[in-house]
Ligand code: HEC
Ligand code: HEC
Ligand code: HEC
Ligand code: HEC
Ligand code: HEC
Ligand code: HEC
Ligand code: HEC
């Protein structure tokens with residue numbers, strides 16, 4: 363009851379503030395229709411902010427974007443994000459001026475006004491875990507290592523992270539344009555703050571529509587190992603977005619979004635926006651049950667609470683029975699993919715036991731087959747199921763797993779035979795899902811017997 367009363371009071375407050383704001387904006391726009399970009403820029407040309415005045419000549423692109431932003435409308439200045447003391451880590455003296463600036467303004471500057479968003483982001487996998495994924499944890503300072511380890515869902519890999527071996531193989535000239543472009547979303551800054559808000563909020567408009575659109579996520583969530591963008595495009599939600607999204611209320615005030623604003627969800631609605639009973643979050647792990655990107659998926663530490671938060675988003679548009687059934691089916695496919703991946707591990711085990719694998723990663727075809735089974739196809743099948751992309755679950759997922767399991771068998775047997783060892787004794791119906799279950803059970807019995 364108390365809660366409902368509070369909600370009502372809050373709602374009244376919002377309503378009254380809204381009316382005042384509408385009143386004010388009617389007064390301002392009494393003599394003009396909606397402001398055109400040219401007019402906004404002309405407002406800016408009245409500015410007596412020295413940074414704006416001079417930068418209008420030197421970097422007009424930046425000033426125009428800034429002029430269209432809510433920051434400009436709310437008197438947030440260039441200096442608020444850029445000007446720092448000389449001693450500030452990363453500060454450089456401004457060309458031909460006495461003062462010092464941060465050329466790449468960091469989340470520490472945003473934090474003065476957006477504390478909650480910065481905190482949530484900093485303790486999410488978009489922060490240090492994303493950086494560690496390619497750089498390894500050895501490069502972290504002591505403080506950052508402690509911070510990284512305190513992220514509950516941060517480090518799912520037992521025994522640390524050595525899957526950045528591709529990073530070392532390719533070398534910095536290549537990875538600068540590859541791994542780092544995507545994973546630096548979580549790179550530490552000289553002032554010890556973490557990451558880069560402009561990965562999703564393009565400077566200098568910091569526009570909500572841009573951040574909310576799925577194209578923003580597709581900068582990184584794309585391709586054979588994490589095709590969330592492709593999956594979304596073939597899902598009913600993505601079809602609704604592509605065909606009707608131009609009518610949606612992209613600039614709606616955060617925290618108040620309803621199905622009238624968004625009749626179908628985008629990536630941001632399911633993973634971040636305040637929608638239904640779930641509050642806005644910059645921790646994109648907050649609504650996830652599984653570690654789906656892992657080779658063998660385990661539940662997350664806060665799986666039960668996270669699941670409720672995601673289901674509360676679905677519940678705005680789908681019935682409880684529909685959601686419960688969907689989650690039961692989703693859990694079941696995760697188990698099946700896990701079983702195929704365990705089968706691939708068991709198939710490679712005799713090579714490991716007999717020292718028949720080279721020490722160098724990714725130096726022979728078998729390494730690629732074994733890796734792609736889980737890293738490309740297993741992940742893709744799971745993502746496709748959870749985000750409604752049947753082609754990704756089937757033809758870019760399960761089918762490719764079957765194909766690569768049969769190739770792996772040939773590659774393993776060839777090595778065993780070359781070493782005068784028995785070939786793998788796989789069930790007759792290999793590579794069916796039943797054969798995976800049977801083989802796993804058989805191996806477990808043998809281990810028990812030993
Ligand atoms: C008298 C002109 C002038 C004034 C005043 C001025 N700037 Fe600049 N600013 C420039 C020029 C010129 C550059 C260099 C642009 C280039 O490299 O092409 C620059 C560069 C910068 C850079 C990039 C620095 C780098 O190392 O990449 C930042 C950030 C910046 N200005 C912010 C500000 C802020 C904040 C203010 C106000 C406190 C300000 N500027 C005032 C002319 C000015
Ligand atoms: C809300 C904070 C914010 C405000 C306000 C802001 N900036 Fe920035 N600016 C940033 C961030 C963040 C970056 C770094 C972008 C990146 O990482 O690529 C940046 C980058 C820059 C750069 C370097 C970009 C490049 O591509 O070389 C310049 C120059 C600059 N800003 C000037 C300005 C000027 C001039 C203003 C005012 C007209 C201004 N900024 C207002 C946050 C801000
Ligand atoms: C000096 C305070 C201040 C700083 C520093 C600041 N902001 Fe803001 N920001 C604001 C205000 C005020 C608003 C408008 C709030 C509102 O509409 O509720 C805003 C709005 C926003 C919005 C929503 C835009 C919209 O259309 O409603 C985003 C996104 C944003 N800021 C990102 C950033 C990022 C990223 C940084 C750091 C690079 C930053 N801000 C730095 C004060 C600040
Ligand atoms: C196109 C952007 C992009 C590029 C390029 C990229 N990654 Fe990733 N990577 C991602 C995304 C997105 C995920 C998250 C997948 C998920 O959770 O579904 C990820 C996940 C990972 C993970 C698993 C998560 C973890 O923390 O263990 C590792 C390891 C990783 N990447 C390493 C690399 C390395 C090494 C490179 C370069 C050789 C690289 N990535 C290149 C976007 C990229
Ligand atoms: C993964 C993409 C992503 C990153 C990274 C990101 N944001 Fe956002 N941000 C969003 C989205 C999407 C929204 C709109 C949420 C909604 O629909 O209400 C948003 C909204 C905001 C808002 C508006 C108020 C709110 O809470 O909705 C602010 C302020 C903001 N972000 C600040 C930041 C700051 C500061 C950082 C860096 C620490 C940051 N964001 C990093 C995607 C991102
Ligand atoms: C600049 C690249 C980049 C952008 C843009 C980006 N992400 Fe990510 N995202 C990553 C990387 C890298 C990871 C994996 C980090 C890890 O697991 O180590 C990730 C992980 C995630 C995860 C899994 C988090 C977890 O706890 O496992 C979700 C969900 C996610 N992103 C959603 C989004 C959404 C939604 C957007 C757009 C609003 C977005 N991302 C934009 C790079 C990006
Ligand atoms: C209808 C809601 C919905 C939409 C839309 C959606 N997702 Fe998801 N996403 C989910 C669900 C549900 C899961 C699996 C949750 C779990 O583990 O319980 C998931 C999983 C993920 C993961 C895997 C995290 C991990 O454990 O490795 C990433 C990354 C991700 N989504 C990013 C995105 C991106 C990017 C988009 C848009 C292109 C998107 N999602 C669109 C609901 C959605």
Ligand code: HEC
Nearest residue numbers: 598599621624625626627632672675676678679680688750
């Ligand atoms: C804002 C509303 C909205 C939200 C939130 C939403 N959906 Fe949907 N969903 C739709 C619409 C609209 C369709 C298309 C229905 C149709 O096919 O006619 C749809 C279709 C689906 C379908 C395909 C249904 C079928 O019969 O083929 C699945 C599965 C689904 N949603 C799952 C989810 C899950 C899981 C969540 C939460 C993680 C979710 N949805 C969140 C609106 C929503």
